[in-house]
Amino acid sequence: MSDEILDEITASEYKYGFTSDIESDKVPPGLNEDVIRLISSKKNEPEWMLEWRLDAFRTWSEMIEPDWPNVTYNKPNFQAISYYSAPKQTKTLDSLEEVDPELLKTFEKLGISIDEQKRLTGVAMDVVVDSVSVATSFKETLAEKGIIFCSMSEAIQEHPELVRKHLGTVVPKRDNFYAALNSAVFTDGSFCYIPKGVHCPMELSTYFRINEAGTGQFERTLLVADKGSYVSYLEGCTAPSRDENQLHAAVVELVAMEGAEIKYSTVQNWFPGDAEGKGGVFNFVTKRGICERNSKISWTQVETGSAVTWKYPSCILKGDNSVGEFYSVAVTNKFQQADTGTKMIHLGKNTKSTIISKGISAGKSHNSYRGLVRVGPRAENARNFSQCDSLLMGNQCGAHTFPYIEAQNPSAQIEHEATTSKIGEDQIFYCNQRGIGTEEAIALIVNGYCKEVLNQLPMEFAVEAQKLLEVSLEGSVG
Amino acid sequence: MIRINDLQARVEEKEILSGINLEINPGEVHAIMGPNGSGKSTLSSVIAGREDYEVTGGTIDFEGEDLLNLDPEERAHKGIFLSFQYPVEIPGVTVSNFIKTAINESRKGRGEEPMEAREMLAKMREKTALLEMDKSYLSRSLNEGFSGGEKKRNEIFQMAMLEPKLAILDETDSGLDIDALRIVANGVNKLRSEDNAVLVITHYQRLLDYIEPDFVHVLYNGKIVKSGDKNLALELEAKGYDWIKEENV
Ligand SMILES: Nc1ncnc2c1ncn2[C@@H]1O[C@H](COP(=O)(O)OP(=O)(O)O)[C@@H](O)[C@H]1O
Ligand SMILES: [Mg+2]
Numbered sequence: 037m038s039d040e041i042l043d044e045i046t047a048s049e050y051k052y053g054f055t056s057d058i059e060s061d062k063v064p065p066g067l068n069e070d071v072i073r074l075i076s077s078k079k080n081e082p083e084w085m086l087e088w089r090l091d092a093f094r095t096w097s098e099m100i101e102p103d104w105p106n107v108t109y110n111k112p113n114f115q116a117i118s119y120y121s122a123p124k125q126t127k128t129l130d131s132l133e134e135v136d137p138e139l140l141k142t143f144e145k146l147g148i149s150i151d152e153q154k155r156l157t158g159v160a161m162d163v164v165v166d167s168v169s170v171a172t173s174f175k176e177t178l179a180e181k182g183i184i185f186c187s188m189s190e191a192i193q194e195h196p197e198l199v200r201k202h203l204g205t206v207v208p209k210r211d212n213f214y215a216a217l218n219s220a221v222f223t224d225g226s227f228c229y230i231p232k233g234v235h236c237p238m239e240l241s242t243y244f245r246i247n248e249a250g251t252g253q254f255e256r257t258l259l260v261a262d263k264g265s266y267v268s269y270l271e272g273c274t275a276p277s278r279d280e281n282q283l284h285a286a287v288v289e290l291v292a293m294e295g296a297e298i299k300y301s302t303v304q305n306w307f308p309g310d311a312e313g314k315g316g317v318f319n320f321v322t323k324r325g326i327c328e329r330n331s332k333i334s335w336t337q338v339e340t341g342s343a344v345t346w347k348y349p350s351c352i353l354k355g356d357n358s359v360g361e362f363y364s365v366a367v368t369n370k371f372q373q374a375d376t377g378t379k380m381i382h383l384g385k386n387t388k389s390t391i392i393s394k395g396i397s398a399g400k401s402h403n404s405y406r407g408l409v410r411v412g413p414r415a416e417n418a419r420n421f422s423q424c425d426s427l428l429m430g431n432q433c434g435a436h437t438f439p440y441i442e443a444q445n446p447s448a449q450i451e452h453e454a455t456t457s458k459i460g461e462d463q464i465f466y467c468n469q470r471g472i473g474t475e476e477a478i479a480l481i482v483n484g485y486c487k488e489v490l491n492q493l494p495m496e497f498a499v500e501a502q503k504l505l506e507v508s509l510e511g512s513v514g
Numbered sequence: 515m516i517r518i519n520d521l522q523a524r525v526e527e528k529e530i531l532s533g534i535n536l537e538i539n540p541g542e543v544h545a546i547m548g549p550n551g552s553g554k555s556t557l558s559s560v561i562a563g564r565e566d567y568e569v570t571g572g573t574i575d576f577e578g579e580d581l582l583n584l585d586p587e588e589r590a591h592k593g594i595f596l597s598f599q600y601p602v603e604i605p606g607v608t609v610s611n612f613i614k615t616a617i618n619e620s621r622k623g624r625g626e627e628p629m630e631a632r633e634m635l636a637k638m639r640e641k642t643a644l645l646e647m648d649k650s651y652l653s654r655s656l657n658e659g660f661s662g663g664e665k666k667r668n669e670i671f672q673m674a675m676l677e678p679k680l681a682i683l684d685e686t687d688s689g690l691d692i693d694a695l696r697i698v699a700n701g702v703n704k705l706r707s708e709d710n711a712v713l714v715i716t717h718y719q720r721l722l723d724y725i726e727p728d729f730v731h732v733l734y735n736g737k738i739v740k741s742g743d744k745n746l747a748l749e750l751e752a753k754g755y756d757w758i759k760e761e762n763v
Contacts, residue, residue, distance in 0.1 A: 471619045
């Protein structure tokens with residue numbers, strides 16, 4: 037494995053920087069009610085869905101883009117974005133052979149051959165390319181257990197009652213600027229429902245990918261774990277390089293009903309921009325879960341990509357004894373900016389939350405942790421433990437920590453620890469002396485530093501995440 | 515094996531080594547003694563290739579090659595090992611992962627295939643047993659929370675795993691109790707052969723009771739001011755360094 041890693045480290049250009057020629061069906065740029073009607077009708081949506089979108093659009097039109105994160109960027113021109121782009125594919129597919137060969141080639145370049153993944157890991161994947169799901173596998177195994185795992189478009193057609201009941205309940209349309217925009221124009225995403233008492237037998241996985249130039253990505257994910265069920269969900273992304281900045285404004289909603297457990301893992305590797313910081317993806321995502329009694333939601337994220345990242349996977353600990361966890365590694369290099377963290381909202385009694393955040397800054401990047409722990413007045417015996425570590429490489433980067441604590445119940449126990457460290461020359465020399473070159477040494481030290489978070493990831497994902505860390509820190513010593 | 519000729523080195527404008535001459539042949543054990551601050555650790559760091567030290571003159575030849583032109587990891591690949599006076603901590607990296615990486619990177623550096631997992635495991639078992647280490651060591655974070663003695667023992671464990679040609683032990687005995695000293699010394703002796711050599715830096719005779727040196731050198735003010743056989747160490751033990759200092763004012 038280490039040979040490959042070295043190769044990847046020495047290959048300086050963004051590995052996934054290519055475009056494939058899939059024919060696209062694209063709506064002209066611009067945003068108004070007609071465009072939304074067009075999207076909705078292209079997707080053959082029911083009336084209630086269109087109304088929902090239009091309501092979100094009207095809300096959004098009156099909102100102002102926020103500027104409180106510790107990031108600077110050229111605000112996207114929302115009228116220059118094309119809001120719909122689907123690979124031209126009309127019929128549903130039963131096997132990979134039916135998939136556009138260009139698309140399959142794309143997967144190959146990404147090293148995510150679906151076949152391989154299916155065979156080796158037993159992962160069912162709902163692959164999203166340019167906003168529309170084109171391949172879904174392992175559906176039958178899941179169906180036997182009553183598990184629904186499909187694209188959001190399909191869910192709207194096939195399971196409208198479930199979608200209608202839960203969509204927007206965790207992240208309301210008017211929650212924030214980007215969530216409102218997403219609600220108005222989302223083109224696809226994933227839907228997942230785990231029935232009562234069912235332990236999902238495999239990791240559910242989605243690969244997102246931006247392909248079409250100038251296409252904003254507005255994914256919508258809704259995951260509902262019914263009482264006493266369990267699911268582990270993996271989300272991973274890569275994106276091809278582009279000159280103009282691409283906007284990614286996804287919304288992810290998790291519902292953990294009584295006694296349910298959801299593990300949501302993300303490896304995010306959108307294009308970070310070139311050496312000068314040009315052309316990267318803007319990643320403005322709203323991710324939130326709600327926990328009923330005795331339930332648990334665990335977010336794990338490894339963020340290495342994007343020019344600008346702005347996201348706070350959060351938990352609303354509504355039910356008594358519910359548990360929220362957030363494990364995060366955020367790497368920034370070159371000119372990347374990340375403002376990420378979590379919100380743990382304790383509403384129920386005996387609720388517990390854990391936050392482990394590991395920031396790594398290299399190059400001229402800026403990495404901010406922003407976290408809120410709020411304990412409501414009725415949350416007796418709420419407990420939180422937060423640990424926010426920053427690792428700096430070189431002296432042109434920045435690490436910032438913004439912890440916010442609001443305790444409205446005197447029984448709350450909130451612990452916050454923060455450290456900032458640098459990779460020491462002593463550590464590197466020690467590794468060198470044992471025969472480990474400097475790039476490898478840094479990879480080793482960084483992986484050690486992130487271990488608590490990487491340990492939370494499913495095995496095969498952890499390996500991928502380690503590789504990503506190494507690739508994204510390539511060339512950061514000197 | 516290694517020939518050091520008129521080696522001079524400085525750190526931050528300050529000359530620390532001022533003309534070291536030392537030749538070590540395969541199969542030999544050399545000991546370097548000398549007062550604190552005389553340059554012993556500097557010499558070992560310069561041999562290992564630490565960049566903080568600027569070599570201002572002289573040469574180091576290792577098996578016919580100019581060592582000073584090589585990166586520290588390349589020197590390691592060629593079989594130079596330094597047991598650090600102050601081993602560093604690497605949080606989150608287990609001893610086993612670290613040593614596995616070290617062995618396979620060294621092998622790669624020499625154009626060899628990585629060691630098979632089974633062989634690696636067997637070797638780790640053998641060497642932990644040799645050094646009377648509990649196997650739980652292997653899954654601990656490298657040197658994190660280790661006692662002084664555990665750190666030193668861990669250095670020798672790594673040495674045993676890497677099987678270097680030239681092992682430099684920089685005050686490996688300090689921080690060890692009598693039992694640990696015996697175990698560590700035994701580990702070093704097991705490595706000794708016709709083909710490799712050991713350079714021991716120490717203040718104490720007690721280590722040399724176990725690892726018997728062929729030559730003993732006294733380093734003072736950046737120079738080797740006296741060399742002899744193992745009896746020189748006994749003499750130093752008895753008389754201290756003052757007479758050396760007086761001879762070299
Ligand atoms: N990195 C450094 N920066 C400044 N001075 C140093 C450094 N390393 C060693 N020295 C100085 O060089 C001299 C020799 O140190 P060292 O080689 O550690 O001696 P020894 O190991 O014999 O005790 C000492 O005066 C020490 O203070
Ligand atoms: Mg010393």
